[in-house]
Amino acid sequence: MMKVALNICTLVPLLFATAAEAQVPGVNWEQQKVEILRHYRALVQIDTSNPPGNETKAVEYLKKIFDAEGIPAQTFALDASRANLVARIKGNGRKRPILLMAHTDVVGVQREKWPVDPFGAVLKDGYIWGRGTADDKDKLVANLMVMLLAKRSGALLDRDLIFFAEPGEEGDTGPGIEFMVNQHFNEIDAEFALTEGGRATLENGRVAVVSVSTTEKVPRRVRLVVNGTSGHASIPRIDNALVHLSAAVAKLGAWQTPMRLNETTRAYFEGLAAMGPPEKTARYKGLASPERAAAIQQYLAEYEPQHYSMLRTSVVPTILKAGFRMNVIPSEAEATIDVRALPDEDVPRFYEEMRRVIGDPAVRIEPLTAGVRPVAPPSRLDTEMYRALEQVSKRLYPGSTTLPTMLTGATDMAFLRAKGIQSYGIGPASTDEDNIKYGAHSDVERLPESSVYGFVEFTSNVVTEIAGPR
Numbered sequence: 441m442m443k444v445a446l447n448i449c450t451l452v453p454l455l456f457a458t459a460a461e462a463q464v465p466g467v468n469w470e471q472q473k474v475e476i477l478r479h480y481r482a483l484v485q486i487d488t489s490n491p492p493g494n495e496t497k498a499v500e501y502l503k504k505i506f507d508a509e510g511i512p513a514q515t516f517a518l519d520a521s522r523a524n525l526v527a528r529i530k531g532n533g534r535k536r537p538i539l540l541m542a543h544t545d546v547v548g549v550q551r552e553k554w555p556v557d558p559f560g561a562v563l564k565d566g567y568i569w570g571r572g573t574a575d576d577k578d579k580l581v582a583n584l585m586v587m588l589l590a591k592r593s594g595a596l597l598d599r600d601l602i603f604f605a606e607p608g609e610e611g612d613t614g615p616g617i618e619f620m621v622n623q624h625f626n627e628i629d630a631e632f633a634l635t636e637g638g639r640a641t642l643e644n645g646r647v648a649v650v651s652v653s654t655t656e657k658v659p660r661r662v663r664l665v666v667n668g669t670s671g672h673a674s675i676p677r678i679d680n681a682l683v684h685l686s687a688a689v690a691k692l693g694a695w696q697t698p699m700r701l702n703e704t705t706r707a708y709f710e711g712l713a714a715m716g717p718p719e720k721t722a723r724y725k726g727l728a729s730p731e732r733a734a735a736i737q738q739y740l741a742e743y744e745p746q747h748y749s750m751l752r753t754s755v756v757p758t759i760l761k762a763g764f765r766m767n768v769i770p771s772e773a774e775a776t777i778d779v780r781a782l783p784d785e786d787v788p789r790f791y792e793e794m795r796r797v798i799g800d801p802a803v804r805i806e807p808l809t810a811g812v813r814p815v816a817p818p819s820r821l822d823t824e825m826y827r828a829l830e831q832v833s834k835r836l837y838p839g840s841t842t843l844p845t846m847l848t849g850a851t852d853m854a855f856l857r858a859k860g861i862q863s864y865g866i867g868p869a870s871t872d873e874d875n876i877k878y879g880a881h882s883d884v885e886r887l888p889e890s891s892v893y894g895f896v897e898f899t900s901n902v903v904t905e906i907a908g909p910r
Protein backbone atom coordinates (compact mmCIF):
# COMPACT_ATOMS: atom_id res chain seq x y z
CA MET A 441 0.00 0.00 0.00
CA MET A 442 1.41 3.38 -0.95
CA LYS A 443 0.96 6.04 1.65
CA VAL A 444 1.72 9.71 2.01
CA ALA A 445 4.32 10.66 4.56
CA LEU A 446 1.74 12.03 6.95
CA ASN A 447 -0.06 8.73 7.00
CA ILE A 448 -3.29 10.64 6.63
CA CYS A 449 -4.60 7.72 4.63
CA THR A 450 -5.87 6.00 7.71
CA LEU A 451 -8.51 8.71 7.92
CA VAL A 452 -9.63 8.23 4.36
CA PRO A 453 -11.82 5.37 3.24
CA LEU A 454 -10.13 3.20 0.66
CA LEU A 455 -12.78 3.63 -1.90
CA PHE A 456 -12.31 0.90 -4.42
CA ALA A 457 -9.96 -1.55 -2.84
CA THR A 458 -11.13 -5.11 -2.75
CA ALA A 459 -9.18 -8.27 -2.23
CA ALA A 460 -9.45 -9.07 -5.92
CA GLU A 461 -7.95 -5.93 -7.35
CA ALA A 462 -4.84 -3.87 -6.89
CA GLN A 463 -5.18 -1.54 -4.00
CA VAL A 464 -5.54 2.14 -4.66
CA PRO A 465 -2.82 4.18 -3.01
CA GLY A 466 -3.94 5.50 0.32
CA VAL A 467 -3.33 9.02 -0.76
CA ASN A 468 -5.39 11.92 0.45
CA TRP A 469 -5.68 13.71 -2.85
CA GLU A 470 -7.11 16.82 -1.28
CA GLN A 471 -3.85 17.19 0.63
CA GLN A 472 -1.71 16.81 -2.47
CA LYS A 473 -3.25 19.78 -4.26
CA VAL A 474 -0.96 22.41 -2.79
CA GLU A 475 2.19 20.59 -3.83
CA ILE A 476 0.85 19.63 -7.26
CA LEU A 477 -0.10 23.22 -7.99
CA ARG A 478 3.21 24.56 -6.74
CA HIS A 479 5.29 22.31 -9.03
CA TYR A 480 2.94 22.73 -11.98
CA ARG A 481 3.02 26.50 -11.78
CA ALA A 482 6.77 26.57 -11.28
CA LEU A 483 7.30 24.40 -14.37
CA VAL A 484 5.00 26.55 -16.51
CA GLN A 485 6.85 29.64 -15.28
CA ILE A 486 10.13 28.29 -16.64
CA ASP A 487 10.18 29.52 -20.24
CA THR A 488 11.28 26.56 -22.36
CA SER A 489 10.03 27.88 -25.70
CA ASN A 490 11.51 25.84 -28.50
CA PRO A 491 13.46 27.22 -30.26
CA PRO A 492 15.80 27.52 -28.49
CA GLY A 493 14.38 25.30 -25.72
CA ASN A 494 16.73 25.87 -22.79
CA GLU A 495 15.12 22.80 -21.26
CA THR A 496 18.01 22.40 -18.83
CA LYS A 497 16.35 25.08 -16.69
CA ALA A 498 13.37 22.78 -16.15
CA VAL A 499 15.68 19.82 -15.61
CA GLU A 500 17.52 21.72 -12.85
CA TYR A 501 14.23 22.41 -11.09
CA LEU A 502 13.21 18.75 -11.27
CA LYS A 503 16.59 17.36 -10.31
CA LYS A 504 16.69 19.47 -7.16
CA ILE A 505 13.40 17.91 -6.08
CA PHE A 506 14.54 14.36 -6.78
CA ASP A 507 17.83 14.97 -4.97
CA ALA A 508 16.01 16.31 -1.92
CA GLU A 509 13.73 13.25 -1.87
CA GLY A 510 16.57 10.80 -2.27
CA ILE A 511 15.44 9.58 -5.69
CA PRO A 512 18.46 8.86 -7.92
CA ALA A 513 18.32 11.17 -10.94
CA GLN A 514 20.79 11.66 -13.75
CA THR A 515 21.10 14.10 -16.63
CA PHE A 516 22.13 13.17 -20.17
CA ALA A 517 22.97 15.98 -22.54
CA LEU A 518 24.03 16.13 -26.15
CA ASP A 519 23.75 19.90 -25.79
CA ALA A 520 24.35 21.34 -22.29
CA SER A 521 21.39 23.71 -22.52
CA ARG A 522 19.06 20.89 -23.55
CA ALA A 523 19.51 18.12 -21.02
CA ASN A 524 17.43 14.99 -20.55
CA LEU A 525 16.61 13.88 -17.02
CA VAL A 526 16.09 10.29 -15.95
CA ALA A 527 15.11 9.33 -12.40
CA ARG A 528 14.43 5.81 -11.21
CA ILE A 529 12.76 4.16 -8.26
CA LYS A 530 13.87 0.55 -8.14
CA GLY A 531 11.24 -2.12 -7.74
CA ASN A 532 11.61 -5.76 -6.68
CA GLY A 533 12.33 -6.84 -10.26
CA ARG A 534 9.35 -9.19 -10.52
CA LYS A 535 8.09 -7.28 -13.54
CA ARG A 536 9.64 -4.98 -16.10
CA PRO A 537 9.73 -1.18 -15.63
CA ILE A 538 7.19 1.52 -16.42
CA LEU A 539 8.47 4.59 -18.25
CA LEU A 540 6.79 7.90 -17.39
CA MET A 541 7.80 10.27 -20.16
CA ALA A 542 7.03 13.95 -20.77
CA HIS A 543 8.72 16.68 -22.74
CA THR A 544 10.06 19.83 -21.12
CA ASP A 545 9.97 22.15 -24.16
CA VAL A 546 6.97 24.15 -25.31
CA VAL A 547 6.07 25.84 -28.58
CA GLY A 548 6.61 29.59 -28.77
CA VAL A 549 4.01 32.30 -28.12
CA GLN A 550 2.67 35.41 -29.80
CA ARG A 551 2.45 37.53 -26.67
CA GLU A 552 -0.08 39.98 -28.09
CA LYS A 553 -2.66 37.17 -28.33
CA TRP A 554 -2.54 36.40 -24.60
CA PRO A 555 -4.85 38.02 -22.05
CA VAL A 556 -2.34 37.09 -19.31
CA ASP A 557 1.42 36.52 -19.09
CA PRO A 558 2.00 33.29 -21.08
CA PHE A 559 4.65 32.25 -18.56
CA GLY A 560 2.86 33.52 -15.47
CA ALA A 561 0.87 30.32 -14.73
CA VAL A 562 -1.94 32.69 -13.77
CA LEU A 563 -4.92 31.22 -11.90
CA LYS A 564 -8.11 32.74 -13.22
CA ASP A 565 -11.70 31.54 -13.66
CA GLY A 566 -10.82 28.05 -12.47
CA TYR A 567 -8.06 27.62 -15.06
CA ILE A 568 -4.31 27.76 -15.03
CA TRP A 569 -3.21 29.81 -18.01
CA GLY A 570 0.13 29.51 -19.71
CA ARG A 571 2.17 27.98 -22.50
CA GLY A 572 2.72 24.33 -21.67
CA THR A 573 -0.25 23.98 -19.32
CA ALA A 574 -1.75 21.39 -21.67
CA ASP A 575 1.39 20.42 -23.58
CA ASP A 576 3.25 19.04 -21.77
CA LYS A 577 3.86 20.34 -18.28
CA ASP A 578 0.66 18.72 -17.04
CA LYS A 579 2.14 15.31 -17.82
CA LEU A 580 5.49 16.39 -16.43
CA VAL A 581 3.97 17.29 -13.06
CA ALA A 582 1.84 14.14 -12.98
CA ASN A 583 4.92 12.00 -13.56
CA LEU A 584 6.86 13.93 -10.94
CA MET A 585 4.11 13.48 -8.35
CA VAL A 586 3.78 9.76 -9.08
CA MET A 587 7.49 9.40 -8.34
CA LEU A 588 7.34 11.45 -5.15
CA LEU A 589 4.30 9.62 -3.80
CA ALA A 590 5.79 6.24 -4.62
CA LYS A 591 9.04 7.09 -2.90
CA ARG A 592 7.38 8.55 0.19
CA SER A 593 5.17 5.49 0.56
CA GLY A 594 8.29 3.44 1.19
CA ALA A 595 6.65 0.50 -0.62
CA LEU A 596 8.66 -1.87 -2.76
CA LEU A 597 6.90 -2.00 -6.13
CA ASP A 598 6.76 -4.86 -8.61
CA ARG A 599 8.28 -2.65 -11.28
CA ASP A 600 10.92 0.05 -11.52
CA LEU A 601 9.39 3.46 -12.15
CA ILE A 602 11.43 5.49 -14.60
CA PHE A 603 10.82 9.22 -14.90
CA PHE A 604 12.04 10.67 -18.19
CA ALA A 605 11.93 14.38 -19.05
CA GLU A 606 13.00 14.94 -22.64
CA PRO A 607 13.86 18.14 -24.52
CA GLY A 608 13.11 18.90 -28.16
CA GLU A 609 9.81 17.15 -28.71
CA GLU A 610 8.45 20.19 -30.51
CA GLY A 611 10.23 19.77 -33.79
CA ASP A 612 13.81 18.71 -33.11
CA THR A 613 14.06 15.25 -31.65
CA GLY A 614 17.87 15.04 -31.94
CA PRO A 615 18.91 16.08 -28.40
CA GLY A 616 16.01 14.32 -26.70
CA ILE A 617 14.34 11.08 -27.67
CA GLU A 618 16.77 10.18 -30.46
CA PHE A 619 19.84 10.76 -28.31
CA MET A 620 18.40 8.66 -25.48
CA VAL A 621 17.12 5.85 -27.68
CA ASN A 622 20.34 5.65 -29.67
CA GLN A 623 22.91 6.16 -26.91
CA HIS A 624 21.32 5.53 -23.52
CA PHE A 625 18.47 3.18 -24.23
CA ASN A 626 19.21 1.06 -21.13
CA GLU A 627 18.28 4.03 -18.98
CA ILE A 628 14.75 4.22 -20.36
CA ASP A 629 14.04 0.65 -21.46
CA ALA A 630 10.69 -0.49 -20.12
CA GLU A 631 7.78 -2.80 -20.78
CA PHE A 632 5.28 0.06 -20.87
CA ALA A 633 5.39 3.81 -21.39
CA LEU A 634 2.85 6.42 -20.43
CA THR A 635 3.13 9.82 -22.09
CA GLU A 636 1.16 12.53 -23.90
CA GLY A 637 -1.24 11.76 -26.72
CA GLY A 638 -4.60 11.08 -25.09
CA ARG A 639 -7.23 12.98 -23.17
CA ALA A 640 -10.43 12.69 -21.22
CA THR A 641 -13.45 14.43 -22.71
CA LEU A 642 -15.60 16.43 -20.31
CA GLU A 643 -19.30 16.62 -21.08
CA ASN A 644 -21.63 18.41 -18.67
CA GLY A 645 -18.97 18.31 -15.99
CA ARG A 646 -18.34 14.56 -16.25
CA VAL A 647 -15.71 12.56 -18.08
CA ALA A 648 -17.55 10.84 -20.92
CA VAL A 649 -14.64 9.42 -22.93
CA VAL A 650 -11.09 8.50 -22.00
CA SER A 651 -8.98 8.42 -25.16
CA VAL A 652 -5.79 6.39 -24.99
CA SER A 653 -3.59 6.64 -28.05
CA THR A 654 -2.09 3.33 -29.04
CA THR A 655 -0.76 4.14 -32.49
CA GLU A 656 -0.17 7.06 -34.82
CA LYS A 657 0.12 7.90 -38.46
CA VAL A 658 3.56 8.11 -39.99
CA PRO A 659 4.79 11.26 -41.77
CA ARG A 660 6.01 10.32 -45.26
CA ARG A 661 6.09 13.72 -46.98
CA VAL A 662 7.11 14.23 -50.56
CA ARG A 663 8.03 17.05 -52.87
CA LEU A 664 6.59 17.24 -56.36
CA VAL A 665 9.03 18.79 -58.80
CA VAL A 666 8.45 19.83 -62.40
CA ASN A 667 11.07 21.24 -64.74
CA GLY A 668 10.06 23.03 -67.92
CA THR A 669 11.44 25.53 -70.36
CA SER A 670 11.74 29.06 -69.08
CA GLY A 671 10.95 31.93 -71.36
CA HIS A 672 9.00 35.03 -72.17
CA ALA A 673 5.49 34.85 -70.79
CA SER A 674 4.04 36.27 -73.99
CA ILE A 675 4.63 32.86 -75.61
CA PRO A 676 2.70 29.94 -74.02
CA ARG A 677 4.57 26.65 -73.71
CA ILE A 678 3.10 23.18 -73.31
CA ASP A 679 5.81 22.22 -70.80
CA ASN A 680 5.02 25.15 -68.45
CA ALA A 681 6.20 23.78 -65.09
CA LEU A 682 3.59 25.71 -63.15
CA VAL A 683 0.70 24.35 -65.18
CA HIS A 684 1.86 20.73 -64.83
CA LEU A 685 2.44 21.15 -61.12
CA SER A 686 -0.94 22.79 -60.50
CA ALA A 687 -2.78 19.99 -62.25
CA ALA A 688 -0.90 17.40 -60.20
CA VAL A 689 -1.64 19.19 -56.92
CA ALA A 690 -5.32 19.48 -57.81
CA LYS A 691 -5.54 15.75 -58.60
CA LEU A 692 -3.86 14.75 -55.34
CA GLY A 693 -6.02 17.16 -53.36
CA ALA A 694 -9.18 15.60 -54.76
CA TRP A 695 -7.99 11.99 -54.43
CA GLN A 696 -9.92 9.90 -51.95
CA THR A 697 -7.31 7.39 -50.87
CA PRO A 698 -8.56 3.92 -49.91
CA MET A 699 -10.11 3.41 -46.49
CA ARG A 700 -8.65 0.78 -44.14
CA LEU A 701 -9.18 -0.08 -40.47
CA ASN A 702 -6.65 -1.54 -38.03
CA GLU A 703 -7.14 -3.04 -34.55
CA THR A 704 -7.10 0.37 -32.88
CA THR A 705 -9.37 2.23 -35.28
CA ARG A 706 -11.81 -0.68 -35.48
CA ALA A 707 -12.12 -0.72 -31.69
CA TYR A 708 -12.36 3.06 -31.70
CA PHE A 709 -15.24 3.29 -34.17
CA GLU A 710 -17.02 0.34 -32.56
CA GLY A 711 -16.70 2.10 -29.20
CA LEU A 712 -18.08 5.32 -30.63
CA ALA A 713 -20.95 3.42 -32.27
CA ALA A 714 -21.84 1.84 -28.93
CA MET A 715 -22.05 5.26 -27.26
CA GLY A 716 -24.79 6.61 -29.55
CA PRO A 717 -26.88 8.67 -30.26
CA PRO A 718 -28.62 6.60 -32.97
CA GLU A 719 -27.50 8.66 -35.97
CA LYS A 720 -23.86 8.37 -34.88
CA THR A 721 -24.26 4.67 -34.19
CA ALA A 722 -25.60 4.21 -37.70
CA ARG A 723 -22.79 6.25 -39.18
CA TYR A 724 -19.89 4.47 -37.48
CA LYS A 725 -21.42 1.04 -37.95
CA GLY A 726 -22.05 1.84 -41.59
CA LEU A 727 -18.33 2.15 -42.27
CA ALA A 728 -18.18 -1.62 -42.48
CA SER A 729 -20.92 -1.78 -45.10
CA PRO A 730 -19.68 -1.52 -48.69
CA GLU A 731 -22.92 0.09 -49.92
CA ARG A 732 -23.01 2.79 -47.28
CA ALA A 733 -19.32 3.50 -46.70
CA ALA A 734 -18.88 5.93 -49.60
CA ALA A 735 -21.64 8.30 -48.47
CA ILE A 736 -20.48 8.11 -44.87
CA GLN A 737 -16.92 8.94 -45.83
CA GLN A 738 -18.16 11.95 -47.75
CA TYR A 739 -19.93 13.07 -44.59
CA LEU A 740 -16.80 12.55 -42.49
CA ALA A 741 -14.65 14.44 -44.99
CA GLU A 742 -16.90 17.43 -44.51
CA TYR A 743 -17.94 17.29 -40.86
CA GLU A 744 -15.46 15.03 -39.08
CA PRO A 745 -12.16 15.50 -40.93
CA GLN A 746 -10.14 13.90 -38.15
CA HIS A 747 -12.15 10.71 -38.46
CA TYR A 748 -11.80 10.85 -42.22
CA SER A 749 -8.04 11.02 -41.77
CA MET A 750 -8.00 8.14 -39.28
CA LEU A 751 -9.44 5.88 -41.97
CA ARG A 752 -6.69 6.30 -44.52
CA THR A 753 -3.27 7.43 -45.58
CA SER A 754 -3.89 11.13 -46.16
CA VAL A 755 -2.43 13.41 -48.82
CA VAL A 756 -2.43 17.14 -48.11
CA PRO A 757 -0.71 19.81 -50.26
CA THR A 758 0.93 22.38 -47.97
CA ILE A 759 3.51 24.46 -49.89
CA LEU A 760 3.71 25.75 -53.47
CA LYS A 761 6.79 27.36 -54.93
CA ALA A 762 6.98 28.68 -58.46
CA GLY A 763 7.75 31.83 -60.35
CA PHE A 764 9.28 35.15 -59.47
CA ARG A 765 8.13 37.64 -62.12
CA MET A 766 4.81 38.08 -63.84
CA ASN A 767 6.31 38.04 -67.32
CA VAL A 768 8.71 35.08 -66.90
CA ILE A 769 7.76 31.42 -67.30
CA PRO A 770 9.60 29.67 -64.43
CA SER A 771 11.82 26.72 -65.31
CA GLU A 772 10.93 24.90 -62.10
CA ALA A 773 7.89 24.52 -59.90
CA GLU A 774 7.60 22.54 -56.74
CA ALA A 775 5.01 21.55 -54.16
CA THR A 776 5.23 19.94 -50.74
CA ILE A 777 2.69 17.23 -50.02
CA ASP A 778 2.21 16.14 -46.43
CA VAL A 779 1.56 12.41 -46.65
CA ARG A 780 0.50 10.80 -43.36
CA ALA A 781 0.62 7.06 -43.77
CA LEU A 782 -1.32 4.45 -41.86
CA PRO A 783 1.14 2.47 -39.72
CA ASP A 784 0.93 -0.58 -42.02
CA GLU A 785 1.13 1.33 -45.30
CA ASP A 786 3.42 -0.01 -48.05
CA VAL A 787 4.95 3.39 -48.72
CA PRO A 788 6.81 2.71 -52.01
CA ARG A 789 3.62 1.22 -53.39
CA PHE A 790 1.65 4.21 -52.19
CA TYR A 791 4.03 6.56 -54.01
CA GLU A 792 3.43 4.47 -57.14
CA GLU A 793 -0.30 5.01 -56.68
CA MET A 794 0.31 8.75 -56.37
CA ARG A 795 2.22 8.65 -59.63
CA ARG A 796 -0.71 6.90 -61.30
CA VAL A 797 -3.20 9.44 -59.95
CA ILE A 798 -1.07 12.34 -61.17
CA GLY A 799 -0.69 10.63 -64.54
CA ASP A 800 1.97 13.03 -65.81
CA PRO A 801 5.56 11.88 -66.36
CA ALA A 802 6.73 15.49 -66.12
CA VAL A 803 5.99 15.46 -62.39
CA ARG A 804 8.70 13.87 -60.23
CA ILE A 805 7.91 12.60 -56.72
CA GLU A 806 10.81 13.08 -54.30
CA PRO A 807 10.43 11.66 -50.77
CA LEU A 808 11.54 14.08 -48.04
CA THR A 809 13.74 12.73 -45.28
CA ALA A 810 13.24 15.52 -42.72
CA GLY A 811 10.86 14.56 -39.94
CA VAL A 812 10.86 10.85 -40.74
CA ARG A 813 10.13 8.74 -37.66
CA PRO A 814 10.40 5.00 -37.28
CA VAL A 815 7.40 2.83 -38.04
CA ALA A 816 6.14 0.36 -35.48
CA PRO A 817 3.07 -1.75 -34.95
CA PRO A 818 0.31 -0.29 -32.73
CA SER A 819 0.64 -0.87 -29.01
CA ARG A 820 -1.57 -3.77 -28.03
CA LEU A 821 -4.99 -3.64 -26.41
CA ASP A 822 -4.55 -6.94 -24.54
CA THR A 823 -1.74 -5.81 -22.22
CA GLU A 824 -1.79 -5.36 -18.46
CA MET A 825 -1.28 -1.63 -18.99
CA TYR A 826 -4.18 -1.16 -21.36
CA ARG A 827 -6.45 -3.12 -19.05
CA ALA A 828 -5.29 -0.96 -16.13
CA LEU A 829 -6.10 2.18 -18.09
CA GLU A 830 -9.61 0.83 -18.71
CA GLN A 831 -10.10 -0.25 -15.09
CA VAL A 832 -8.95 3.01 -13.58
CA SER A 833 -11.04 5.04 -16.03
CA LYS A 834 -14.09 3.03 -15.04
CA ARG A 835 -13.33 3.52 -11.36
CA LEU A 836 -12.51 7.22 -11.37
CA TYR A 837 -15.01 8.23 -14.05
CA PRO A 838 -18.06 6.00 -13.66
CA GLY A 839 -20.05 5.66 -16.86
CA SER A 840 -17.14 6.71 -19.09
CA THR A 841 -15.98 4.81 -22.16
CA THR A 842 -12.30 4.11 -22.79
CA LEU A 843 -11.37 4.29 -26.46
CA PRO A 844 -8.06 3.35 -28.06
CA THR A 845 -7.16 5.99 -30.64
CA MET A 846 -4.82 6.47 -33.53
CA LEU A 847 -3.26 9.93 -33.59
CA THR A 848 -3.17 11.58 -36.98
CA GLY A 849 -0.11 13.55 -35.86
CA ALA A 850 3.28 12.20 -34.81
CA THR A 851 4.70 11.87 -31.29
CA ASP A 852 7.88 10.61 -29.69
CA MET A 853 6.07 7.36 -28.90
CA ALA A 854 7.09 6.28 -32.41
CA PHE A 855 10.68 5.92 -31.18
CA LEU A 856 9.64 3.94 -28.11
CA ARG A 857 7.32 1.63 -30.03
CA ALA A 858 10.06 0.95 -32.55
CA LYS A 859 12.16 -0.33 -29.61
CA GLY A 860 9.37 -2.62 -28.49
CA ILE A 861 7.97 -0.53 -25.62
CA GLN A 862 4.18 -0.75 -25.46
CA SER A 863 3.35 2.95 -25.31
CA TYR A 864 0.10 4.64 -24.38
CA GLY A 865 -0.82 8.30 -24.74
CA ILE A 866 -2.99 9.79 -22.02
CA GLY A 867 -4.04 13.25 -20.88
CA PRO A 868 -6.17 15.33 -18.53
CA ALA A 869 -9.85 16.17 -18.82
CA SER A 870 -11.12 19.05 -20.92
CA THR A 871 -14.22 19.95 -22.88
CA ASP A 872 -14.05 19.67 -26.67
CA GLU A 873 -14.41 23.42 -26.88
CA ASP A 874 -11.52 24.05 -24.48
CA ASN A 875 -9.42 21.46 -26.23
CA ILE A 876 -9.81 23.18 -29.59
CA LYS A 877 -9.61 26.77 -28.42
CA TYR A 878 -7.16 26.52 -25.55
CA GLY A 879 -5.39 23.20 -26.13
CA ALA A 880 -1.88 22.29 -27.25
CA HIS A 881 -0.30 24.85 -29.61
CA SER A 882 -3.32 27.18 -29.49
CA ASP A 883 -2.87 30.95 -29.45
CA VAL A 884 -3.78 30.79 -25.77
CA GLU A 885 -3.29 27.65 -23.68
CA ARG A 886 -4.98 26.79 -20.39
CA LEU A 887 -6.20 23.84 -18.35
CA PRO A 888 -8.89 23.60 -15.67
CA GLU A 889 -7.18 23.53 -12.27
CA SER A 890 -9.31 20.55 -11.24
CA SER A 891 -8.12 18.61 -14.31
CA VAL A 892 -4.52 18.83 -13.21
CA TYR A 893 -5.32 17.25 -9.86
CA GLY A 894 -7.54 14.66 -11.52
CA PHE A 895 -4.83 13.74 -13.97
CA VAL A 896 -2.20 13.23 -11.28
CA GLU A 897 -4.63 10.96 -9.44
CA PHE A 898 -5.44 9.06 -12.63
CA THR A 899 -1.79 8.47 -13.52
CA SER A 900 -0.92 7.43 -9.99
CA ASN A 901 -3.80 4.95 -9.91
CA VAL A 902 -2.78 3.39 -13.22
CA VAL A 903 0.80 2.92 -12.06
CA THR A 904 -0.33 1.38 -8.78
CA GLU A 905 -2.72 -0.90 -10.64
CA ILE A 906 0.14 -2.66 -12.41
CA ALA A 907 3.14 -2.03 -10.17
CA GLY A 908 1.42 -2.85 -6.92
CA PRO A 909 2.10 -3.57 -4.22
CA ARG A 910 -0.72 -6.04 -3.93
Ligand SMILES: [Zn+2]
Nearest residue numbers: 575576609636
Ligand atom coordinates in the same frame (compact mmCIF):
# COMPACT_ATOMS: atom_id res chain seq x y z
ZN1 LIG B 1 3.46 17.74 -26.56
